Structures are given as structure tokens and as C-alpha cells.
Amino acid sequence: MGLKERVTNLLVSPPAPSNANLLSSPYSGEMRNHVTVIDPSKPIGVKTTPETRRISLVELESAYLSEPNVFNAINKTTQLIMAAGYEFLGNEKSLKFFRDFFSSIGSRGGELEWEELLSSIFKHQMIFGTAWVELIPAKNDPGRVVDLQFIDPKKMDYAKDANDKIVLNNHGNSVGYVETLPYDYSIEGGQTGAPEMVSIQMNQVFFPPNRVAHFKLYTIGDGFYPVGLVEPSYHSINRKIHLEQAHANSIKRNGFPRLKVKYGDDNHPPTEEQLQRAMEKVANADNMGVFVFPPWVELELLEPKSFEGLQDHLNYYTEQIVAGTGLPKALVTGSGETASRSILNRQEALTKLTLKEVVRRTVRILERDIISPIADSNKVNPVKIVWGNISIEELDGKAKRLAFYTKNGLLTPDEKLEERIRVLEDLPKFQGIWQKRDKNVAPRSKPKEEA
Numbered sequence: 001m002g003l004k005e006r007v008t009n010l011l012v013s014p015p016a017p018s019n020a021n022l023l024s025s026p027y028s029g030e031m032r033n034h035v036t037v038i039d040p041s042k043p044i045g046v047k048t049t050p051e052t053r054r055i056s057l058v059e060l061e062s063a064y065l066s067e068p069n070v071f072n073a074i075n076k077t078t079q080l081i082m083a084a085g086y087e088f089l090g091n092e093k094s095l096k097f098f099r100d101f102f103s104s105i106g107s108r109g110g111e112l113e114w115e116e117l118l119s120s121i122f123k124h125q126m127i128f129g130t131a132w133v134e135l136i137p138a139k140n141d142p143g144r145v146v147d148l149q150f151i152d153p154k155k156m157d158y159a160k161d162a163n164d165k166i167v168l169n170n171h172g173n174s175v176g177y178v179e180t181l182p183y184d185y186s187i188e189g190g191q192t193g194a195p196e197m198v199s200i201q202m203n204q205v206f207f208p209p210n211r212v213a214h215f216k217l218y219t220i221g222d223g224f225y226p227v228g229l230v231e232p233s234y235h236s237i238n239r240k241i242h243l244e245q246a247h248a249n250s251i252k253r254n255g256f257p258r259l260k261v262k263y264g265d266d267n268h269p270p271t272e273e274q275l276q277r278a279m280e281k282v283a284n285a286d287n288m289g290v291f292v293f294p295p296w297v298e299l300e301l302l303e304p305k306s307f308e309g310l311q312d313h314l315n316y317y318t319e320q321i322v323a324g325t326g327l328p329k330a331l332v333t334g335s336g337e338t339a340s341r342s343i344l345n346r347q348e349a350l351t352k353l354t355l356k357e358v359v360r361r362t363v364r365i366l367e368r369d370i371i372s373p374i375a376d377s378n379k380v381n382p383v384k385i386v387w388g389n390i391s392i393e394e395l396d397g398k399a400k401r402l403a404f405y406t407k408n409g410l411l412t413p414d415e416k417l418e419e420r421i422r423v424l425e426d427l428p429k430f431q432g433i434w435q436k437r438d439k440n441v442a443p444r445s446k447p448k449e450e451a
Contacts, residue, residue: 047172047222049165057128057154060230063237064127069318070230070237073325073332077229078123081355082115084390090383097380098371105148112150120150121215121362128153129228131215132177134207135373144377148370151212155179158224159206162199166224174224177212179205213369215362233324240317247310260300268296326354355390363387 064070088095102114112120117133124131136147158166159176167175175195181187181203194206216226230237259282264270270278278297293299322329328347363385375382402421405411 055234067237072334084388086387088383094381125217126229129217129226132156133213145374159198177207215365229325233321236320262298265296359387
């Protein structure tokens with residue numbers, strides 16, 4: 001190429017874009033001057049289907065049902081969260097709508113009432129790390145949500161292709177979810193709406209993303225399959241269960257006194273029939289039994305073996321289970337532990353942190369994937385959920401603390417504050433006339449009715 005042609009190309013060809021302009025350039029699948037132009041509206045990173053082997057949800061459920069400490073920890077934690085209560089914040093129209101809506105949950109499509117549904121969401125997140133709720137539309141108005149229904153997490157998964165890979169859209173989100181039923185079920189029309197790249201069987205039902213609220217507790221990696229409180233200590237749970245079974249079998253064989261029979265001597269060799277009769281006498285004897293044998297028959301009582309060493313192993317696995325849940329040992333095992341007051345206070349504070357995190361994650365999905373779609377489809381403003389204070393301390397301890405705050409001027413009594421405390425403490429509303437009083441004046445009582 002001559003000098004004239006090279007100069008002409010430099011003048012006509014556009015300059016190569018700098019790196020600073022890559023994100024602001026329009027998307028193109030072509031290479032321009034050896035530089036790939038990237039669409040700024042789409043993520044550059046690529047999410048992939050996890051290949052790490054995880055504990056199946058069936059096994060996690062079995063661990064929850066089989067190990068008393070895990071069962072107690074999950075149930076007590078759920079009760080503590082639900083006991084804190086909650087309230088909705090919003091305008092009057094929205095508050096009335098959502099109170100009516102949630103009070104009618106289970107009357108149109110699902111079976112669980114609202115409080116049961118909330119409790120199931122928390123409990124299943126802690127067992128499996130995930131929970132699923134279907135938004136049920138009106139029969140004659142598919143765009144309007146009228147009910148909610150809980151779905152068993154063991155049956156739910158992401159929509160996948162023929163290679164068992166999660167099908168994602170351009171933004172790295174799942175194109176939908178699939179519920180897998182037993183093989184003897186066949187759902188006509190269950191495959192309706194599934195994208196072409198999704199592989200779906202006759203016993204599966206496809207859910208578009210807007211029909212399901214997917215709750216996740218603790219996420220790792222690309223965040224597809226979350227972790228609950230059971231999986232981290234699953235192997236310790238299994239080993240403890242197997243050790244308890246072996247312990248029980250060992251006690252059954254060696255845990256009770258047994259009789260050893262020595263029959264015959266050099267001058268009286270026993271026959272097979274004599275041995276059989278002696279064995280039957282000993283086997284059928286009770287604590288009031290009397291044995292009569294000739295002098296060449298000796299009975300010896302075998303004392304049971306001690307199993308104290310096994311208890312140390314059981315205690316070790318219990319400690320591992322407690323550590324896996326992240327909850328205090330007293331809450332997991334349901335038994336009182338000898339610990340100092342400072343340690344108990346620290347455990348209480350850490351437990352509150354754990355429970356608040358569970359509530360925060362759950363409320364975020366509730367507001368985004370349940371309340372907002374319901375509000376949008378029913379033409380009302382969404383409401384916010386404010387969860388109550390999770391309290392583990394005893395009622396008298398809290399009363400002393402509030403009294404201390406008031407006495408030292410940290411709390412100034414007024415009507416609104418009193419109403420708030422009554423709500424938090426589940427106390428009845430005061431029916432008398434509220435009067436502002438000095439902190440040294442005794443509390444007022446309800447005015448007596450005149451005779």
C-alpha cells in the first residue's frame with residue numbers, strides 16, 4: 001500500500017474507541033477495530049449452575065424430624081420470631097385493604113391462614129434455606145392477585161434445559177421455576193408458558209417468575225441455592241443419630257445383668273438335651289425364679305458394662321450441632337446450662353442478631369415479591385412491614401429495665417409512649433383519662449365508678 005492510500009484510510013476510518021467509552025457505546029456483536037463493545041444495561045459477569053454436591057432437601061427434612069435438638073431449635077426460633085409480632089405502615093386505604101386481604105388468605109386457593117403462612121416461611125427457611133409462596137390470580141382476572149399458597153420446597157427448583165442447567169435471561173435471572181410432582185401425577189397444561197429452551201416433563205408444572213415469591217436465607221456463590229440452619233451441622237447430626245442407635249443396641253445386648261451357665265464336669269459330660277433344658281430354664285426365668293441344678297452345674301451373674309465413655313461422644317456431637325445453628329445451647333437443647341450472667345447476656349445478644357437477620361431478609365422478600373405485586377394488581381399503594389422487638393428476656397427483667405429508665409429520666413412518660421409500650425408488652429389499653437405526672441408521683445389507676 002502506497003503513502004497516498006495509507007493517508008486516505010487514516011482520514012476516512014473512524015478512530016478506535018477508548019476504554020472510557022466502552023460502557024456508553026451501543027451494543028454490537030461485531031468487533032470494531034479489535035475492540036468488543038459492551039452493552040451497559042447487561043451484566044458482564046455470567047452466572048452458572050452450581051456443581052458442588054449439596055445435601056438434598058429430603059435429607060435435611062429427615063434430620064429436622066429425627067434429631068430432637070434440631071427440631072427444638074427450629075421450632076423455638078420460629079416461635080420467638082412470631083411472638084415479636086409486626087404491624088403494617090401505610091395510608092388508611094392500603095392498611096384496610098391489606099388487613100382484609102390477609103385475613104382472607106386460604107379462603108380462595110390456598111389452605112394456610114396468613115399467620116400460619118408466615119410461620120411456615122420462617123420455619124422452612126431455617127430448615128432448607130428456602131421457602132416458596134405462589135401468588136394466585138383471580139379466575140376471571142388473571143392479572144389480579146387474590147390469594148397466596150405455600151409450596152413444599154422439596155418439590156421446587158429452577159427451570160432447566162435438557163443438560164440440567166438453569167435457564168437464565170439476559171440479566172442473569174431465572175426465566176421461571178418448576179414444581180416436580182410424583183411420577184404417577186400428570187398435569188395437563190402444566191407446561192403452558194414455559195420458554196422453548198426449558199426442558200419440562202409431564203409431571204412438572206412451570207411457574208413464571210411473577211407467580212412465585214422465592215425466599216432465601218443465607219446465599220453463597222451465585223445465590224441460586226441458599227443455606228439454612230440444618231445443613232452446616234448435617235453430618236454431625238447423622239453421626240450423633242448413628243451413635244445413639246449403636247448406644248441403644250449395645251445397652252440392649254450388654255446393659256443388663258445376665259446369667260452364665262456352666263454345665264457338666266469331667267465325670268458328667270452334658271448331653272445336647274441337657275444343655276437345651278438348662279438354657280430354656282434360664283431364658284424363661286424372671287426375678288422371682290428359682291433354679292435347681294445338680295452340683296456339676298454352676299451359675300454366674302455377669303454384671304453389665306459401663307457406657308460412660310459414649311456420653312462424651314454424644315456431648316461432642318451436640319456441641320457441633322449447637323455451633324452449626326448459631327444459637328445458644330440452652331435454646332437448642334431446651335435445658336438450663338450453668339453459665340455466668342455475662343455469658344448468658346452475650347448469648348442473648350447474639351441470638352437477637354441472628355433472628356433479626358432472618359426477619360430482615362424475609363421481610364425484604366415479603367415486601368418486594370408479595371406485597372408490591374398484590375398492591376399493583378389491586379390498584380392500591382403498598383404497605384411496609386415493621387417487625388416487633390424480638391425479646392428473649394423474662395418479663396420481670398424488662399419491667400425493671402423500663403422502670404430504671406423512667407426513674408433516671410431516660411424516658412419521659414407521655415401518652416404516646418405508654419400506648420407504644422402497651423402494644424409491645426401486649427398489655428390492655430388504658431380506659432381512663434391520661435394525666436401527665438411527675439416521675440415521683442405514683443402511677444394512676446382507672447377512675448372508680450360512682451356508687
